[in-house]
Every structure is written in structure tokens, then in C-alpha cells.
Amino acid sequence: xxxxxxxxxxxxxxxxxxxxxxxxxxxxxxxxxxxxxxxxxxxxxxxxxxxxxxxxxxxxxxxxxxxxxxxxxxxxxxxxxxxxxxxxxxxxxxxxxxxxxxxxxxxxxxxxxxxxxxxxxxxxxxxxxxxxxxxxxxxxxxxxxxxxxxxxxxxxxxxxxxxxxxxxxxxxxxxxxxxxxxxxxxxxxxxxxxxxxxxxxxxxxxxxxxxxxxxxxxxxxxxx
Numbered sequence: 001x002x003x004x005x006x007x008x009x010x011x012x013x014x015x016x017x018x019x020x021x022x023x024x025x026x027x028x029x030x031x032x033x034x035x036x037x038x039x040x041x042x043x044x045x046x047x048x049x050x051x052x053x054x055x056x057x058x059x060x061x062x063x064x065x066x067x068x069x070x071x072x073x074x075x076x077x078x079x080x081x082x083x084x085x086x087x088x089x090x091x092x093x094x095x096x097x098x099x100x101x102x103x104x105x106x107x108x109x110x111x112x113x114x115x116x117x118x119x120x121x122x123x124x125x126x127x128x129x130x131x132x133x134x135x136x137x138x139x140x141x142x143x144x145x146x147x148x149x150x151x152x153x154x155x156x157x158x159x160x161x162x163x164x165x166x167x168x169x170x171x172x173x174x175x176x177x178x179x180x181x182x183x184x185x186x187x188x189x190x191x192x193x194x195x196x197x198x199x200x201x202x203x204x205x206x207x208x209x210x211x212x213x214x215x216x217x218x219x220x221x222x223x224x
Contacts, residue, residue: 006167010139014171015178016208017127017141020201022182023189024102024120025142027197030190031109035117038124039143040066061114068118072101072125080130092216094130095209098123102202109195120198127205139171144179147172 021038028037036042043062050059079094101123109116128142140146151172158164182201189197 006171011171011174013208014139014141015174016204017130018175018178019182019185020204021124021127021142022179022184023186023197023201024124024182025179026183026186027109027190027195028117028120030187031116031195032112033114033117035065037065037117037120038128039145040069041143041145061117064114064118065121068122069125072122072127073129075122076126076129091130092209092213094126095205095212098126099202099206099209101126102198102205106195106198106202109198116195123205139175141175144176147175151176 025036025038028035043065047059047062047066050056050062075097076094079097080089080091101119105116105119105123107116108114108119124142128140130141132139138146138150151169154164154169154172185200186197189200
């Protein structure tokens with residue numbers, strides 16, 4: 001495995017984004033539609049199940065959640081153009097758009113409209129496609145299957161006394177911890193504040209976008 005060091009700003013940023021994603025998904029599950037938002041495996045299964053039951057209305061809603069997640073990824077690719085993390089890319093713009101999508105989702109969630117699910121899913125698709133890797137490490141911030149798999153592989157290598165890239169291990173552990181903590185916070189927040197809980201990840205992504213933009217400006221990092 002590569003032994004390249006992963007900069008602290010990537011670990012911190014990943015932790016922040018997974019924290020927000022965990023909150024979003026917890027609210028999606030606890031909300032009136034009980035919809036997973038940050039990943040699509042279950043949603044594809046729901047679409048298949050409802051199609052088999054001939055409940056095409058519910059199947060269509062699940063399909064739209066998938067479509068909007070896809071559109072978020074398309075938007076991210078259009079804005080950033082590259083999938084590997086690198087200072088200078090337009091992450092600030094993408095994070096600001098994600099923040100606005102989450103704010104709009106809160107408005108529709110409070111009215112029990114499925115549009116809230118679609119907008120939140122689009123925000124997650126955008127976030128998950130922001131950066132898919134750095135120095136060989138796969139980075140996903142809205143779902144954990146690949147992260148847990150990589151942690152398991154690294155643990156297996158360690159048990160076999162094979163080299164382990166501990167930088168990647170720490171990164172993936174931080175992402176797992178962030179999503180779990182976000183789920184806990186999201187669940188606690190939903191019991192007290194309902195869908196307004198999503199204002200927290202909206203603000204987090206907005207602050208992250210603004211902070212990154214200011215950092216790039218003052219460090220005079222060229223746009224890439």
C-alpha cells in the first residue's frame with residue numbers, strides 16, 4: 001500500500017461532511033416518509049419491491065430519489081470537473097449549493113412534501129461526488145459500505161503482518177465516526193426540533209464552503 005500522508009484538512013473536512021450526512025440520513029429515516037437519503041442501495045430495493053407490488057406511485061417516488069441523487073453528482077462533476085481532491089478546485093461553490101438545497105429541503109419536509117426527499121438526495125449526491133479519492137484512498141462521505149470494507153481489509157492485512165497504510169486507516173475511521181456521530185445527533189435533534197434539524201448540516205456545509213473560499217482567496221490558490 002501507498003504510504004502517502006493524508007493532510008489534516010482532508011480528514012477534518014471528511015469528518016465534517018460525514019457528520020452532516022449522518023444527520024441527514026437519520027432525519028430521513030425518522031421522518032414521515034422513512035426514506036434513506038444519503039445512499040441508494042435500499043432505495044433501489046424499495047423501487048423494485050413497490051414495482052413488484054404494482055404500487056407504481058411509491059416506486060416512482062423512489063425512482064425520483066435516485067434521479068435527484070444522480071443529478072447532484074452530475075452538478076458536482078460540472079462544477080469541479082475532477083474527482084480527486086486538490087486545493088484550488090471549486091469546492092466552495094459546490095458546498096454552498098448543497099447548503100441551499102438542504103435549506104430548500106427543510107421547507108418542503110415541513111409540508112410533508114416528497115420534494116424534500118428529492119432535494120436532500122440531490123444535496124447528498126452532490127456531496128458524495130465532491131471528491132472520490134486522494135492518494136489512492138477512496139473517499140465517500142454519504143455512505144459507509146466501502147469504508148467499512150476498506151477498514152476490514154486493512155485489519156486483515158495487519159493480522160497477516162502485511163503493510164498497512166495507517167493514514168488511510170485513520171481517514172476511514174474518522175469518516176465512520178463522523179457518520180455515526182451525525183446519526184446520533186440527527187436522531188436527538190429530530191425528537192426535539194423535527195425537520196429543522198437539517199438546518200445544522202445546511203449551516204455546516206455553508207460554513208465549510210465559505211471557509212474554503214476564503215482560505216483559497218487569502219492563500220491565493222489558483223483555480224484548477
